[in-house]
Amino acid sequence: MDFREQIKSLLKEAELYQQQGLLNEAKERYRKATDLIKQNAHIPNSQQLIAKIVQKVVGLNQAMERINTATSKPQVSDRKQDLIKKLFSSGRETSSDDADLEGAIALAKFGQFERALQEFERLLDREPLRVAAAKNILRCQLELDALDAAVDGYGAWTQDPRFSAAQLQKVKFFLESRLKKSGRTLDALALEEPRKPAGTAPGGGVSADRPAQGIPPASSPEPPRAVAENRPSGSAHGGEEEYLDINSVGILFDRGPQKGRMVEFDVSFQTGNAINLIIPGKDRNVIDHLEAGSRLDDIQFFSPIAILNGSGVVTAKTRIKSGPKEGDFSLDIAIIRS
Amino acid sequence: MATFNFKNREIECKIVYYGPGRCGKTTNLEYIFHTYKKQVTGEMVSIDTEGDRTLFFDFLPMGLGKIRGCDVKVQLYTVPGQVQYSSTRKLVLKEVDGIVFVADSLEVRRDKNMQSLKDLHENLKSYGLSVLNIPLVLQYNKRDLDAEGIPLMPIAQMDKDLNRQLKAPAFPASALKGDGVGATVTEILKRTLLSLQKQLKWAT
Ligand SMILES: Nc1nc2c(ncn2[C@@H]2O[C@H](COP(=O)(O)OP(=O)(O)O)[C@@H](O)[C@H]2O)c(=O)[nH]1
Ligand SMILES: [Mg+2]
Numbered sequence A: 001m002d003f004r005e006q007i008k009s010l011l012k013e014a015e016l017y018q019q020q021g022l023l024n025e026a027k028e029r030y031r032k033a034t035d036l037i038k039q040n041a042h043i044p045n046s047q048q049l050i051a052k053i054v055q056k057v058v059g060l061n062q063a064m065e066r067i068n069t070a071t072s073k074p075q076v077s078d079r080k081q082d083l084i085k086k087l088f089s090s091g092r093e094t095s096s097d098d099a100d101l102e103g104a105i106a107l108a109k110f111g112q113f114e115r116a117l118q119e120f121e122r123l124l125d126r127e128p129l130r131v132a133a134a135k136n137i138l139r140c141q142l143e144l145d146a147l148d149a150a151v152d153g154y155g156a157w158t159q160d161p162r163f164s165a166a167q168l169q170k171v172k173f174f175l176e177s178r179l180k181k182s183g184r185t186l187d188a189l190a191l192e193e194p195r196k197p198a199g200t201a202p203g204g205g206v207s208a209d210r211p212a213q214g215i216p217p218a219s220s221p222e223p224p225r226a227v228a229e230n231r232p233s234g235s236a237h238g239g240e241e242e243y244l245d246i247n248s249v250g251i252l253f254d255r256g257p258q259k260g261r262m263v264e265f266d267v268s269f270q271t272g273n274a275i276n277l278i279i280p281g282k283d284r285n286v287i288d289h290l291e292a293g294s295r296l297d298d299i300q301f302f303s304p305i306a307i308l309n310g311s312g313v314v315t316a317k318t319r320i321k322s323g324p325k326e327g328d329f330s331l332d333i334a335i336i337r338s
Numbered sequence B: 001m002a003t004f005n006f007k008n009r010e011i012e013c014k015i016v017y018y019g020p021g022r023c024g025k026t027t028n029l030e031y032i033f034h035t036y037k038k039q040v041t042g043e044m045v046s047i048d049t050e051g052d053r054t055l056f057f058d059f060l061p062m063g064l065g066k067i068r069g070c071d072v073k074v075q076l077y078t079v080p081g082q083v084q085y086s087s088t089r090k091l092v093l094k095e096v097d098g099i100v101f102v103a104d105s106l107e108v109r110r111d112k113n114m115q116s117l118k119d120l121h122e123n124l125k126s127y128g129l130s131v132l133n134i135p136l137v138l139q140y141n142k143r144d145l146d147a148e149g150i151p152l153m154p155i156a157q158m159d160k161d162l163n164r165q166l167k168a169p170a171f172p173a174s175a176l177k178g179d180g181v182g183a184t185v186t187e188i189l190k191r192t193l194l195s196l197q198k199q200l201k202w203a204t
Helices: A003-019 A023-039 A046-069 A078-088 A097-109 A113-123 A127-143 A147-158 A165-181 A225-230 B025-035 B083-093 B107-126 B143-148 B155-162 B181-200
Strands: A248-252 A262-266 A269-271 A274-279 A295-302 A307-319 A329-336 B003-005 B010-018 B045-049 B053-067 B070-078 B098-104 B136-141 B170-172
Touching (some): A003 A046, A023 A046, A078 A097, A078 A113, A113 A127, A127 A147, A127 A165, A147 A165, A262 B107, A295 A329, B010 B025, B010 B083, B010 B181, B025 B136, B025 B181, B053 B083, B070 B181, B083 B107, B098 B155, B107 B155, B136 B155, B155 B170
Parallel strands (some): B010 B070, B010 B098, B098 B136
Antiparallel strands (some): A248 A262, A274 A329, A295 A307
């Protein structure tokens, strides 16, 4: 091809790629065209041509810059937020506690923090969801770098009659661990102890509707028994706060056809230190080697913020008897801190 | 996995359009939206920002009517192609029933096609699924650009790059003009419904 033709077709390509949003490819073509023109500097309008290309490339660079600096978690309209919530909560029809929580978490994962916060605030009214909702509120605020709001929010909950002492304790541990992760210390933020007495402290304002003996000791976040037994002493609060929102786990198999391999599973449900995996019944080479009581010495926990290493015990393995997941296995794993 | 509502005899399944950024996934859905009015049951929603780049996903609900006594609903999704949105990609793939892999025929996008297929493979694996046995259809898009003198990969090469192991049905297409879009979606629906019939022992 004559170099004039070559330059022409390079410019045409560049134009199209730019139009299609393939900016790197466009730039590359402009670069090639420029080289070619420079090698053939005798063509009459070479300077003008190069000047034109430079202009194009400046435009390209600006477009790239705009994309790079665009917020990666844009806020979207209410209607779209509803859709995100609906599409990504598993209870596509029911409005069970779990589905609502999951829907709200989906919003947060999509960076729709404001809306997610509203949802979590509403969920605080529901006893079984309170701790999870509170933790997720803090998570949102930390995402928003609103550390003060998080600490203030916690402070307000210590005065909030909805929270029991045990619930506050859990939330506090969560917040402490998160503050540590972001390099803050408790002291610097003057995080206060829960003001609510955990039961019968003298002079404590135990609210009348919450009998003292009904409150579990503040230091027992009801871990599965396997965890309690295996937990090294001195870490009574386990890692519940760290295991929050585990999206998936990698399990290293020490037997069976997967021996020596790390197999990744999606976490279906999570309550405190126990995670639940639903594994297709056809995955026999996996399922046959996970029995109730099996110890899993090497597990990686993938959470949005970090990959954690640990171990676990299979506490239950149940074959699903009906419904669309019929024949699949539901596996409960208690997490043991390593 | 599709949800099957025994009470209403309603089945809802999920098809995801996967592929590298700017290969034409959104354009496919737009064409379907405008062309198959009878089957489309709601608005197409695109969650995006910054130009027309898909940051989150596109969503298009369809209804196929009654098939063997079951009301069949289909949700079409696209994933964001850009590398940095891998967590959204994974989330959109959750509970997927069938996949259309849209490959970009532009020569300059050859590596990106292969990377995206590998990414699909890995994301499916993390859900315990496999590209080799999930209902899957390939589409080689932007074939119209051949006539414009833009360098495209020959179909045979794309087959070799992407489909040697998969041996999936592959359709040349121009999502912009609509060529091949219907054939692609028809084929993936056929395959997905067949596979669901087997899995759910529905209509047997
Ligand atoms: N010429 C041509 N352009 C296309 C075709 N399909 C998509 N495009 C263009 O490619 C660009 C990216 O398309 P889009 O659907 O947004 O890609 P996505 O990122 O995969 O969703 C847009 O400029 C489209 O107009 C096609 O078949 N032919
Ligand atoms: Mg798109």
